[in-house]
Amino acid sequence: MSSLGWLLLLDAAIVGLCHLLPRTRFGLPVRATLLVLAGFFLAQSVLSSAIAGFGLVPKGLFPREVQQQTQNDDGRPVVLLIGSSFTEHGIDPDLLAAQLGDAGRPAVVHRLAVGGAPHLERLYYLKEYLAHAAQKPQLVLFEIAGNYDSTPLYQVHQMRFTDRMVDIMDGSSVWWGLRWLAGTDGPGLRQDLRLGAEIFGQWALHFSHIGYLWNSAPIAAALNQQTVESPWTDPVSDKDAPRLLKEAAAAHDLKPDWPTEVPTPWMSALLAEEMAMLRRNGAQRFAFYSVPSMQGANVAYARRFCASMRQFPCFFGEEPKLLEAVAYGADWWDYDHLKDDGSRIFTRWLADRIVEAGAWP
Numbered sequence: 359m360s361s362l363g364w365l366l367l368l369d370a371a372i373v374g375l376c377h378l379l380p381r382t383r384f385g386l387p388v389r390a391t392l393l394v395l396a397g398f399f400l401a402q403s404v405l406s407s408a409i410a411g412f413g414l415v416p417k418g419l420f421p422r423e424v425q426q427q428t429q430n431d432d433g434r435p436v437v438l439l440i441g442s443s444f445t446e447h448g449i450d451p452d453l454l455a456a457q458l459g460d461a462g463r464p465a466v467v468h469r470l471a472v473g474g475a476p477h478l479e480r481l482y483y484l485k486e487y488l489a490h491a492a493q494k495p496q497l498v499l500f501e502i503a504g505n506y507d508s509t510p511l512y513q514v515h516q517m518r519f520t521d522r523m524v525d526i527m528d529g530s531s532v533w534w535g536l537r538w539l540a541g542t543d544g545p546g547l548r549q550d551l552r553l554g555a556e557i558f559g560q561w562a563l564h565f566s567h568i569g570y571l572w573n574s575a576p577i578a579a580a581l582n583q584q585t586v587e588s589p590w591t592d593p594v595s596d597k598d599a600p601r602l603l604k605e606a607a608a609a610h611d612l613k614p615d616w617p618t619e620v621p622t623p624w625m626s627a628l629l630a631e632e633m634a635m636l637r638r639n640g641a642q643r644f645a646f647y648s649v650p651s652m653q654g655a656n657v658a659y660a661r662r663f664c665a666s667m668r669q670f671p672c673f674f675g676e677e678p679k680l681l682e683a684v685a686y687g688a689d690w691w692d693y694d695h696l697k698d699d700g701s702r703i704f705t706r707w708l709a710d711r712i713v714e715a716g717a718w719p
Contacts, residue, residue: 416525419472420483424490427468431492434466437718438487438641440480440632441501443473448649448696450705457709463718468495476513477506477628478534482526484632494640497718500629502648502672504659507625508616510538511553518556519563527560538624592692594652600685602652602693607676609654612662616655620662645671645717647708650684650700652693671715673708680707 437458439445451467458465468491470483488494505512514535517523535557539550594602612618621629633644646667648660657676664672680703684690689700696704712718 416521418522418525420470420475420479420522421486421525423470423472424483424486427470428487428490428492430466430468432466433493434464435497436491436493436495437465437467437497437499438495439467439469439471439499439501440484441469441471442475442480442503442506443471443695444503444649444651445469445471445501446473447691448701448704449708450701453702453705454709457706458712458718461709461713463713465497465718471501474513474517475506477510477625478514478531479522479526481534481628481632482528482531485530485635488635488639495636496641497643497645497712498633498636498641499645499647499712500632502646502660502663504612504616504656507621507663508612508659510624510628511535515553515556519560524560524563524568527557527564529561532557532561534624534628537627541624594687594690594693596687599652599687599690600682603650603681603685606652606654606657607678607681609658610661611655612658613655616659620659620666643717645673645712645715647673647711648675649696650675650681650704652690656694671712671717673711673715675704675707677707680704683707 434455437454439449439451446469449469449471451469455465455467458467468487470480470487472479514523536554539554612620633641636644646664648656648664651657651660660674660676664674683703684696684700686700688698689696689703691697
């Protein structure tokens with residue numbers, strides 16, 4: 359019998375058992391409700407203690423990244439990168455550390471960047487990282503990406519009710535999600551209500567630890583978790599690469615569904631919150647960077663973002679010499695993601711810009 363069939367039989371058995379239970383007199387339901395709530399919170403306390411006692415962490419790429427980075431302490435000052443797949447594939451942390459070291463600015467580079475990571479997920483795991491890092495970062499570089507910055511709940515909706523989203527939907531994530539929906543940046547009442555319901559539903563699963571034991575592992579097992587590179591379906595030819603990069607660099611328009619204010623008030627508030635948290639943990643310097651892209655809207659967004667963030671170094675990855683160096687199909691996974699020589703070229707370029715700007719003196 360299929361698992362669905364067994365589930366239906368179990369549901370029927372539970373309903374039948376409920377009918378066999380004695381009826382309570384009027385007034386007793388309040389007492390029964392209090393007992394149920396007390397039992398629920400007692401069970402959550404036991405589960406929380408068990409999770410902490412057994413050293414369990416969620417499975418997945420981001421939890422593994424956090425565990426690896428927090429255990430990596432060789433005494434050098436820490437530079438932290440925060441981003442998505444653009445950073446994951448576009449920057450080589452070891453090469454960046456080596457380039458900074460060659461320039462007389464030794465550092466170890468930590469990277470909190472996983473494909474498809476929305477800002478709520480980055481914020482959640484940044485808190486986890488800071489809570490467990492043996493050495494806190496002194497320089498933090500934030501990725502600039504129009505899709506993630508302008509539609510911060512898009513990936514949350516795409517991955518709704520997955521283990522990955524349930525894991526990060528704590529009170530802070532709920533607050534920031536609802537703040538986006540309540541602001542002028544929201545996508546509209548009907549979609550607001552749907553996204554709000556999804557957020558609360560995932561928070562309820564997170565709060566009650568439903569499915570956590572199934573989707574967790576001891577720290578040692580999480581560190582040894584094997585990952586599989588997702589296939590990319592949009593190879594770029596040597597003929598198309600130079601043309602697409604040139605067209606993207608000349609673009610000035612954002613996507614029609616993106617807010618025209620860059621960054622949005624929501625994004626500015628989130629960055630202020632992250633920087634305040636990092637400063638409390640010893641971070642002294644901040645900067646922003648964009649990875650080269652063949653998508654004109656992403657380039658236009660990064661240009662506007664850097665223009666509005668004059669109080670921080672902002673490295674706009676669209677310099678002509680840089681684009682010429684990565685104008686080969688073999689440098690790209692697809693139209694947005696660098697690979698191999700492309701990522702190494704950009705990493706060296708970024709190290710040079712960091713040193714020139716005095717971001718890491």
